[in-house]
Amino acid sequence: MKTWFPSVGLSLLTLLTMAMSCESTKEVKDSFIEIVPEATFGGTIEGFNNPNPINGSTDVLISELKFYLSKIRAVASDDREYALVDYCFFDFRNPDFEKYRVKLPEGVNIKGLRVNVGLDSTQNYSDPASFNQAHPLSAARGMYWTWATQYRFLLIEGKANQTSLIGSSTDQGISYHPGGNHLYVEDVFLPLNLGVGNGSTRTVMLKLDVNQWFNGISGTIDPLTESNVHAAPEDQALGKRFIENFSASMRLQ
Amino acid sequence: MVSSCGKKKEEVITQLNEPLPPLVFPIDNPIWKEKVELGKALFFDRLLSRDSTISCSSCHFPQFAYSDTIPISKGAHGRIGFRNAPALFNLAWKPRLFKDGGVRNLELQVLAPLLEPNEMDFGSEELLNRLEKSDEYISLFSKAFDSLPTLKLAVQALASFERTLIYNESKFDRFLRNEVILLEEELIGMRLFYSPELACSSCHKGVLFTDFQYHDIGMPPSEDVGRYRVSLDSLDKFKFETPSLKAVSLSAPYMHDGSIKDLRAVVDWYNQAAEVRKTKDKRIRALNLNSSEKDALVAFLNCL
Numbered sequence: 001m002k003t004w005f006p007s008v009g010l011s012l013l014t015l016l017t018m019a020m021s022c023e024s025t026k027e028v029k030d031s032f033i034e035i036v037p038e039a040t041f042g043g044t045i046e047g048f049n050n051p052n053p054i055n056g057s058t059d060v061l062i063s064e065l066k067f068y069l070s071k072i073r074a075v076a077s078d079d080r081e082y083a084l085v086d087y088c089f090f091d092f093r094n095p096d097f098e099k100y101r102v103k104l105p106e107g108v109n110i111k112g113l114r115v116n117v118g119l120d121s122t123q124n125y126s127d128p129a130s131f132n133q134a135h136p137l138s139a140a141r142g143m144y145w146t147w148a149t150q151y152r153f154l155l156i157e158g159k160a161n162q163t164s165l166i167g168s169s170t171d172q173g174i175s176y177h178p179g180g181n182h183l184y185v186e187d188v189f190l191p192l193n194l195g196v197g198n199g200s201t202r203t204v205m206l207k208l209d210v211n212q213w214f215n216g217i218s219g220t221i222d223p224l225t226e227s228n229v230h231a232a233p234e235d236q237a238l239g240k241r242f243i244e245n246f247s248a249s250m251r252l253q
Numbered sequence: 254m255v256s257s258c259g260k261k262k263e264e265v266i267t268q269l270n271e272p273l274p275p276l277v278f279p280i281d282n283p284i285w286k287e288k289v290e291l292g293k294a295l296f297f298d299r300l301l302s303r304d305s306t307i308s309c310s311s312c313h314f315p316q317f318a319y320s321d322t323i324p325i326s327k328g329a330h331g332r333i334g335f336r337n338a339p340a341l342f343n344l345a346w347k348p349r350l351f352k353d354g355g356v357r358n359l360e361l362q363v364l365a366p367l368l369e370p371n372e373m374d375f376g377s378e379e380l381l382n383r384l385e386k387s388d389e390y391i392s393l394f395s396k397a398f399d400s401l402p403t404l405k406l407a408v409q410a411l412a413s414f415e416r417t418l419i420y421n422e423s424k425f426d427r428f429l430r431n432e433v434i435l436l437e438e439e440l441i442g443m444r445l446f447y448s449p450e451l452a453c454s455s456c457h458k459g460v461l462f463t464d465f466q467y468h469d470i471g472m473p474p475s476e477d478v479g480r481y482r483v484s485l486d487s488l489d490k491f492k493f494e495t496p497s498l499k500a501v502s503l504s505a506p507y508m509h510d511g512s513i514k515d516l517r518a519v520v521d522w523y524n525q526a527a528e529v530r531k532t533k534d535k536r537i538r539a540l541n542l543n544s545s546e547k548d549a550l551v552a553f554l555n556c557l
Contacts, residue, residue, distance in 0.1 A: 129364055129377070129405045139368060139377040139404065146365035148355045148483055182485070233478060233485050 031106075031197020036099040037090045037206040039065060043251070047210040048092050051166040054214045059166050060174065060223050062210060064157035065092040066143060067246075068136070070123060071116045072102065075189065077109040084113075087123055089136035089143075096134065097141075101201065110194040117185040117247040118153030124181060125150070145179060148231060152179035154246060156213075160223035176213075176229045178239035185247040192252035205253040208246070216245030262287055262397075272429050272460040273421050276345050282360060282409045284416065287397040292414025294393055295407060300383055302329040302373040309366065309411075312338040319418055320504040324511025328372040335371065336477065337511030340504040342420040343497060348465055352493045352509045355483040359412040377404045420500045424556040435556065442553025445546060452536050453550075462498035462557060469493075469532040472508060479509070490532045502555040516554050520547045 039047030039062055041054075051061040070087040082105040091097035104110065118124075119137075128139035128151075143152045159171040192204065214221045218241040229239040262285035269276060278284045295301060296309045312326035312334075313319040319341035326338045336352055344350070350362035366372040367380065384390045384402035394402045397410060427433045435443065446453045458464050467480040469491040480489035493509045507513045513522055524547065526539040542550065 127361060127405075129360070129408045133378050133381065133404070139364060142376070144364075144368070146356070146361070146368050147351060147353075149357050149361050180485075231482065233481050233487070236485060 029199030031104045031199055032101050032201040033104060033194065034099050034101045034201055034203045035088070035206050036203055037092070037208060039092070039208045039210055041210050043207060043209055047208070052210070053163060054211050054223070057163055058160060058214075058222070058224060059163055060158060060160045060210065060214070061166050062156060062158040064155060065208075066090065066097075066141070066155040067117070068119050068123075068143070068151065068153055069115045069117060070119050071114075071186075073114045074105055074108065074110045074194075075112045075114050076105075077111050080108075081114060082108060087119060087136065089141060091141070097136070104194070104197040107196060109196050112189055112191040112194075113252065114187055114189050115250075117188060117243060118179070118183060119151055120184065121181045123151075124179075124184075143179075145231060148180075150180060152177045153183060154178055154243060156246075160227065162224075172224050172227050174223045174227045176239075176242050177231075178229050178243040179231065180236075180239075182236070183239055183243050185243055188247045188250060190250055190252040207251045207253055209249040209251070212249035213242065213245050217248040218244035221245065269419065270421055270426070270430065272426060273343070273419065274346065274460070276416070276419075278345075278413075278416065279358065279360070282412060284413050285397075287393075288410050288413045289417050291390075291393040291397040291407075292410035292412070294390075295411050296414055300387070301367060301375065301380065303375050303379065304329045306330075307373065312372075313341050316503070317505075318342050318420065318500040318503040321511075322505070324506050326372075328366075328369070329374040332371040332374070336509050337506065339496065340500060341415055341418050342500050343461055344418065345416040346461055349494075352496075353480045353483045354467060354494055359415055360408050363408045363411040363415070380404065380407070423500065425553075428556070436552070438549045438552045439556050440553075441546070442549035442551070443556075445542070445550050446553055451540055451542075451550075455536055456495045456534075457498050462501075463495045465494065467492035467494055468534040468537075469530070470537045471528040471530070471533045472510075472512075473528065474530075475510065477509065488532060491530075492532065498554060498557045501557050516551045517547065520550050520554075 041047045041052040045052055048062055048065060051059045054060050066089070068087055068089050072084045072088065073081040074084055075081055084102045084104070085100075088100040089097050090100070123137070126137045128137055128144045131138040133140045137151070143155060145152060154176060156174075156176040158174050159166060160174050161168065161171050165171075190206075194202065194204075214223060221238065221241060226238050229235045229242055299305045299308045299311070301308055306329055312321045314321065321338035324337055326334045328334055339352065344359055350356040350359060351365075356362045356365060367375050368377065381402060381404055384394070384407065390402055394400055394406060398406050400406060424433060424435070428435050445451050456464050456466070456468060467489060469479070472491065474491060478490050480492040481487060502516060505515050507516070507519050513519050520542070523537070524540045524542050
């Protein structure tokens with residue numbers, strides 16, 4: 001004779017336990033930030049595709065702006081760090097890469113983000129053909145140096161000229177494409193009091209001050225005479241100054 | 254037979270005659286016949302360039318050891334390339350690609366001319382669009398991979414085809430297999446080639462006639478800084494990979510820039526003292542060969 005009674009009792013107990021645990025679980029909504037980069041001149045004036053002065057005698061116009069950030073971490077008020085995302089890509093001309101949404105850690109009081117500029121050596125070693133076309137590391141992003149099998153970290157193009165002359169035949173094309181593991185900039189702290197996530201998505205502007213690219217923490221760059229950074233060995237010193245200036249030009253708002 | 258995606262694929266024969274070592278394929282890109290056939294179709298198709306004017310074979314002619322006959326090849330829109338198009342034989346054994354070693358495997362190498370503005374000038378998205386609209390390629394990808402075209406699979410197929418470009422039937426190969434004998438002049442050239450005085454074989458060594466290392470042989474300085482571009486170490490300035498000499502008689506012109514038109518001129522160049530500079534390989538010095546010795550050396554090189 002089968003004894004079914006104990007198993008029914010066990011099932012009822014299980015159901016009761018599940019019901020109790022459901023009742024005691026609070027629904028927690030995830031919190032996000034949406035990082036939206038914005039190029040400015042001096043922090044306010046629109047800096048993409050507009051000619052603006054970078055010093056008393058030179059104007060620049062930025063027409064192409066793409067870059068990688070990696071190892072993005074939330075920094076808590078107690079200085080603990082929480083990894084948010086391995087890497088993200090921004091492209092001012094591609095609506096698919098104009099912003100990046102990232103989930104925040106639960107219940108953490110966040111005082112800012114810490115980021116690296118560029119890709120770490122593992123990410124930089126990726127095979128761009130192995131990703132689908134929409135992927136940040138795909139060859140379709142136009143950031144891969146095929147001959148060196150690594151990525152450009154920044155791709156900034158445009159033109160420069162003396163004050164008020166942009167658009168004339170004397171324009172100097174500018175093209176800054178620093179990349180390579182040696183130009184990876186680590187641990188840039190971007191303060192912004194995000195507090196504790198409240199279950200919503202907050203938009204955070206990542207301001208890039210174009211003025212500081214040319215007159216920044218690592219020195220002055222004259223776009224009329226120092227107009228190109230590519231992979232050539234002799235470009236590396238300028239590339240380092242440029243990417244350091246770029247990294248220091250970032251602010252969260 | 255090998256299996257992929259549930260369907261049987263026909264194996265490619267990889268057993269080679271001596272003296273070449275066994276072929277080893279990458280774990281993530283094993284070889285089978287349908288994949289090689291797709292790669293071959295892509296290699297010879299002008300569809301792969303933005304303006305549909307050139308294919309891989311436009312600069313890598315099969316009859317010239319898959320090299321070009323001009324110093325610097327022209328790419329899409331008539332744009333001029335950067336270096337002399339190399340021969341493509343025996344790439345399966347190369348640890349790194351490009352004359353400066355900037356590319357770490359054949360799959361990644363294949364991408365370079367496709368995306369390079371001065372070569373095929375193609376974005377990966379445009380390439381895929383073309384392949385996806387082609388009934389022929391949809392069929393070839395299906396046979397090779399049971400898949401629609403993707404960039405990754407196109408690259409794997411091209412690399413697989415290039416790995417099958419093997420040259421192992423030169424007169425010297427057959428001489429090593431005791432199938433033929435060398436003429437007296439060729440034997441004299443061989444002795445010179447392997448002599449410690451000339452030391453040709455200290456870099457052009459082994460059955461593939463290369464050490465796969467980078468050397469500055471004293472070519473006139475130019476904008477092309479060679480390995481320095483990749484390593485950023487100034488000691489690598491003007492260093493280029495030792496080219497294999499297999500089928501070397503077919504791949505004129507020579508040197509990284511295609512600046513020397515034939516083998517006799519190459520030997521003449523080595524015969525005189527080359528430029529002296531800090532990065533130049535110490536083994537490169539004037540050979541001081543007489544005319545008949547130069548002829549003999551060229552005769553031997555023609556056997557490779």
